[in-house]
Amino acid sequence: MIxxxxxxxxxxxxxxxxKKVSSEEVTKSFIQRAEKSKKLNCYIAEDFENAxxxxxxxxxxxxxxxxxxxxxxxxxxxxxxxxxKTTAGSKILSNFVPTYxxxxxxxxxxxxxxxxxxxxxxxxxxxxxxxxxxxxNVQSPIDKNLVPGGSSGGSASAVAGQLTPITIGTDTxxxxxxxxxxxxxxxxxxxxxxxxxxxIVAFASSLDQAGPMAQNVKDCALLQExxxxxxxxxxxxxxxxxxxxxxxxxxNIKGKKIGIPKEYRVDGMPKEIEDLWQKGINHVKECGAxxxxxxxxxxxxxxxxxxxxxxxxxxxxxxxxxxxKYGFRVKGENLIxxxxxxxxxxxxxxxxxxxxxxxxxxxxxxxxxxYLKAQKVRKLIKNDFDEAYKKxxxxxxxxxxxxxxxxxxxxxxxxxxxxxxxFTVPVNLAGLPGISIxxxxxxxxxxxxxxxxxKAFDEQNILNIAFAMEEKINFKNKITDWxxx
Amino acid sequence: MxxxxxxxxxxxxxxxxxxxxxxxxxxxxxSESKLFSSSATKFGAEPNTQVSxxxxxFPGMLPVINEFCVKQAIKTGIGLNAKINKRSVFDRKNYxxxxxxxxxxxxxxxxxxxxxxxxxxxMPDGQKEVGIERLHLEQDxxxxxxxxxxxxxxxxxxxxxxxxMEIVSKPDLRSPDEVSSYIKKLRSIMRYLGTCDGNMQEGSxxxxxxxxxxxxxxxxxxxxxxxKNVNSIKFMQMAIEYEANRQVDLIEEGKSIDQETRLxxxxxxxxxxxxxxxxxxxxxxxxxxxxxxxEVSDKFISELKKNIPELPDExxxxxxxxxxxxxYEATILVSDIDTAKYFEEVVAKMGKNKDIKLAVNWITGELxxxxxxxxxxxxxxxxxxxxxxxxxxxxxxxxxxGKIAKTVFELMLDGDKDPQKIVEEKGLKQQSDPxxxxxxxxxxxxxxREKAIxxxxxxxxxxxxxxxxxMKASGGKANPQLINEILKKKLQ
Numbered sequence: 001m002i003x004x005x006x007x008x009x010x011x012x013x014x015x016x017x018x019k020k021v022s023s024e025e026v027t028k029s030f031i032q033r034a035e036k037s038k039k040l041n042c043y044i045a046e047d048f049e050n051a052x053x054x055x056x057x058x059x060x061x062x063x064x065x066x067x068x069x070x071x072x073x074x075x076x077x078x079x080x081x082x083x084x085k086t087t088a089g090s091k092i093l094s095n096f097v098p099t100y101x102x103x104x105x106x107x108x109x110x111x112x113x114x115x116x117x118x119x120x121x122x123x124x125x126x127x128x129x130x131x132x133x134x135x136x137n138v139q140s141p142i143d144k145n146l147v148p149g150g151s152s153g154g155s156a157s158a159v160a161g162q163l164t165p166i167t168i169g170t171d172t173x174x175x176x177x178x179x180x181x182x183x184x185x186x187x188x189x190x191x192x193x194x195x196x197x198x199x200i201v202a203f204a205s206s207l208d209q210a211g212p213m214a215q216n217v218k219d220c221a222l223l224q225e226x227x228x229x230x231x232x233x234x235x236x237x238x239x240x241x242x243x244x245x246x247x248x249x250x251x252n253i254k255g256k257k258i259g260i261p262k263e264y265r266v267d268g269m270p271k272e273i274e275d276l277w278q279k280g281i282n283h284v285k286e287c288g289a290x291x292x293x294x295x296x297x298x299x300x301x302x303x304x305x306x307x308x309x310x311x312x313x314x315x316x317x318x319x320x321x322x323x324x325k326y327g328f329r330v331k332g333e334n335l336i337x338x339x340x341x342x343x344x345x346x347x348x349x350x351x352x353x354x355x356x357x358x359x360x361x362x363x364x365x366x367x368x369x370x371y372l373k374a375q376k377v378r379k380l381i382k383n384d385f386d387e388a389y390k391k392x393x394x395x396x397x398x399x400x401x402x403x404x405x406x407x408x409x410x411x412x413x414x415x416x417x418x419x420x421x422x423f424t425v426p427v428n429l430a431g432l433p434g435i436s437i438x439x440x441x442x443x444x445x446x447x448x449x450x451x452x453x454x455k456a457f458d459e460q461n462i463l464n465i466a467f468a469m470e471e472k473i474n475f476k477n478k479i480t481d482w483x484x485x
Numbered sequence: 486m487x488x489x490x491x492x493x494x495x496x497x498x499x500x501x502x503x504x505x506x507x508x509x510x511x512x513x514x515x516s517e518s519k520l521f522s523s524s525a526t527k528f529g530a531e532p533n534t535q536v537s538x539x540x541x542x543f544p545g546m547l548p549v550i551n552e553f554c555v556k557q558a559i560k561t562g563i564g565l566n567a568k569i570n571k572r573s574v575f576d577r578k579n580y581x582x583x584x585x586x587x588x589x590x591x592x593x594x595x596x597x598x599x600x601x602x603x604x605x606x607x608m609p610d611g612q613k614e615v616g617i618e619r620l621h622l623e624q625d626x627x628x629x630x631x632x633x634x635x636x637x638x639x640x641x642x643x644x645x646x647x648x649x650m651e652i653v654s655k656p657d658l659r660s661p662d663e664v665s666s667y668i669k670k671l672r673s674i675m676r677y678l679g680t681c682d683g684n685m686q687e688g689s690x691x692x693x694x695x696x697x698x699x700x701x702x703x704x705x706x707x708x709x710x711x712x713k714n715v716n717s718i719k720f721m722q723m724a725i726e727y728e729a730n731r732q733v734d735l736i737e738e739g740k741s742i743d744q745e746t747r748l749x750x751x752x753x754x755x756x757x758x759x760x761x762x763x764x765x766x767x768x769x770x771x772x773x774x775x776x777x778x779x780e781v782s783d784k785f786i787s788e789l790k791k792n793i794p795e796l797p798d799e800x801x802x803x804x805x806x807x808x809x810x811x812x813y814e815a816t817i818l819v820s821d822i823d824t825a826k827y828f829e830e831v832v833a834k835m836g837k838n839k840d841i842k843l844a845v846n847w848i849t850g851e852l853x854x855x856x857x858x859x860x861x862x863x864x865x866x867x868x869x870x871x872x873x874x875x876x877x878x879x880x881x882x883x884x885x886x887g888k889i890a891k892t893v894f895e896l897m898l899d900g901d902k903d904p905q906k907i908v909e910e911k912g913l914k915q916q917s918d919p920x921x922x923x924x925x926x927x928x929x930x931x932x933x934r935e936k937a938i939x940x941x942x943x944x945x946x947x948x949x950x951x952x953x954x955x956m957k958a959s960g961g962k963a964n965p966q967l968i969n970e971i972l973k974k975k976l977q
Contacts, residue, residue, distance in 0.1 A: 079545075080545045098543070100543070197545070198545065201545050202545065205775050206774035234547050235547065235550065235775060236777060312771060313774050315579075316589055319587065320544070320588050324586070335582075335638075362769035362771055367769075367770075
């Protein structure tokens with residue numbers, strides 16, 4: 001008998017195509033696993049009954065030519081899904097059921113995939129530990145009371161904990177790569193404009209990108225191939241020639257030039273991260289690539305710039321949640337009173353903090369000093385990368401400055417929480433693709449990730465490098481099923 | 486270009502004040518769909534029936550620019566002799582209101598699609614140039630309805646997202662009359678271009694009016710007040726008059742004017758403070774990250790330029806040159822595109838031997854009077870251009886007299902009847918047979934022999950009496966010129 005839940009996406013697809021398993025069997029296996037895994041709190045909304053019906057329908061009339069034939073997939077609850085509750089992890093959308101489907105999820109269903117349900121995340125994707133969700137903390141399958149990272153925490157836990165064969169998250173400042181790193185999985189943040197933002201609850205429009213989170217690089221490449229399409233419904237979607245990422249995947253990276261940016265050796269970085277990075281450098285060399293020391297001089301300004309730009313856009317993007325048209329409402333004496341009560345009760349503390357920061361930096365008299373300056377910094381960061389890419393094909397860095405932390409450890413220290421994104425944020429600011437792959441464990445046995453940053457639209461190249469490194473690293477995630485026992 | 490005669494000044498004791506006015510006109514772009522969504526824009530639809538998920542700001546919905554609206558704005562810019570900016574940026578103007586679903590209006594703040602331009606006004610004492618500061622594209626908000634329910638406000642989002650052009654003038658206007666003329670000219674240009682229907686009753690054209698006053702001869706601008714959202718020319722003029730006098734009174738009393746936003750109360754004919762400068766919104770403008778900067782190529786602009794129709798100023802010049810109209814006549818005929826169109830149709834249909842002057846008189850005289858009377862637009866004229874052309878030709882070739890023509894015209898109104906047929910059916914054809922008229926006149930002289938003698942003795946006034954008698958005897962149909970000629974001969 002095939003152990004369905006421990007299979008990779010690619011294996012599952014082959015087994016379904018070979019008729020060794022049915023979509024229904026696969027779907028039921030992941031549902032059973034989910035039923036046993038409530039402690040992880042991965043799901044905000046389950047759509048299991050529909051999923052089984054869709055699987056049966058697939059089995060009756062299978063289309064094996066599709067890329068995700070009958071594959072059940074749970075997705076981050078930031079993607080609007082038709083007739084399935086979509087909350088963005090917030091009380092203010094806790095009763096919201098869209099009548100429409102996001103382009104990215106639609107692309108998956110068009111290729112035969114089946115929705116399992118909606119995965120927990122930080123409220124409006126604002127967080128690095130999944131602790132800001134209105135629907136509670138998500139436990140990491142790595143260890144009890146460990147955060148899975150954020151904001152795509154539910155997604156990361158669901159893949160690492162084998163509740164879904166693969167998933168999609170969104171990444172505004174590291175929300176795919178950091179939780180992937182914390183839970184020992186692969187996470188890709190595509191080039192800005194690669195995946196449509198249509199139907200994704202917006203956090204910071206100029207930074208948000210959807211991307212795959214998978215058990216391995218090949219699965220990741222396949223899902224990226226499915227979700228990345230040009231979409232005229234998103235004005236920032238870019239019409240470029242997309243590669244057949246999975247078909248063209250190769251471990252031959254001979255002669256590739258990999259940049260090692262000195263600015264990523266930050267003060268106080270644990271030695272085990274240093275060592276991991278060195279190990280990664282050795283691996284790419286073993287694969288025949290060349291490493292080159294480079295400089296990204298404005299790196300230290302990335303985080304402050306990000307925490308101006310992202311909240312600024314968020315403060316405006318979240319203005320629509322006002323209790324007037326849909327979602328949660330608290331009655332008030334008058335319009336203003338209703339707004340204040342609705343938004344005070346409907347948004348959590350972190351979201352309110354960022355709305356206030358964003359409102360402040362856009363205020364007249366402060367706009368030039370904060371928002372405009374941050375945009376200039378952003379340009380400088382982009383220039384740093386452009387300059388570097390004259391010499392190198394990709395850049396190798398750690399994904400995060402530390403491994404996962406305990407639930408509650410950083411909730412009262414937002415700045416320390418924000419520092420989690422220090423290596424991932426510059427990539428979003430520059431609109432580049434970045435992938436995190438599991439590369440080792442810390443002394444406690446918690447996973448650690450390495451990040452490969454590529455040129456814009458060069459997802460194929462970083463997937464190839466990741467693929468080659470994956471072989472060398474031969475990472476094994478230590479999942480003990482602690483939550484089931 | 487002297488304009489001393491009609492200078493609009495406010496007089497107080499020993500002081501004279503000049504009024505300085507600038508307008509922000511909001512013109513609804515003539516377009517089937519909205520600025521960033523494909524919803525319909527039809528006026529008067531059932532509430533909330535023309536609303537897409539984008540217009541109602543559902544989560545994850547994104548704006549996509551409507552290329553047609555961009556073309557309309559550029560065309561308008563060309564019509565305003567303005568600089569077209571090849572790169573413009575959409576910004577978010579953030580504020581909370583129940584009829585603003587996104588919590589922000591997408592507008593253009595720093596980089597509008599159209600830059601500086603100018604409009605020429607035809608004032609009674611000459612032309613006046615008014616500078617255009619800019620034109621930008623923006624979304625309209627929805628509509629809050631406060632008077633249906635005593636407890637609740639209802640919101641209609643049909644208008645939410647409709648494309649508007651905000652046309653900002655320089656503070657070049659100096660009187661309510663100039664404002665009227667400016668609005669009419671803008672409206673005329675946009676109707677020629679087909680970029681705005683200019684329908685003020687339906688709210689397609691409304692304006693924020695900035696008013697300040699200063700001592701005559703002063704070069705420094707006074708503190709201005711902005712009167713929000715005035716939707717008719719009459720109200721604009723009334724509001725300016727009230728506001729300018731209010732400001733002058735304050736100055737005369739030694740008080741200062743506060744920069745503020747005011748409302749015009751049409752029932753009381755006064756402006757009232759809405760919010761002071763201190764309470765002004767902080768709109769937190771920033772570039773909309775959902776939209777890329779709007780870039781248009783030289784080719785895109787030149788294609789549009791190629792298809793710009795003849796505009797009122799050019800048309801006026803042509804009417805004067807080609808048809809020998811007076812500037813006054815030409816101004817009247819070109820002011821509205823439909824009038825110009827009607828006139829040109831009449832000219833075309835009159836054929837070779839035409840009397841354009843006569844046609845102009847008929848259009849601006851009888852026809853305008855009827856339209857005015859019946860409150861109709863010229864596009865709804867009960868008399869078609871074809872039949873008016875026939876009527877004018879009937880006068881010109883002597884078939885009917887001008888006087889009879891008026892009777893015929895009255896009869897034409899009912900169902901746009903062919904004047905030729907009316908003349909035939911009613912036997913209104915002018916009598917131009919000299920023999921018949923001579924016989925008629927002979928009889929009249931014979932019947933009024935004493936009067937004929939008096940006339941010959943010098944009582945020349947009596948000539949009119951004989952003409953009247955002759956016309957009467959012919960039932961009004963006799964050719965008046967012939968009557969004159971023959972009478973003169975017979976009474977010698």
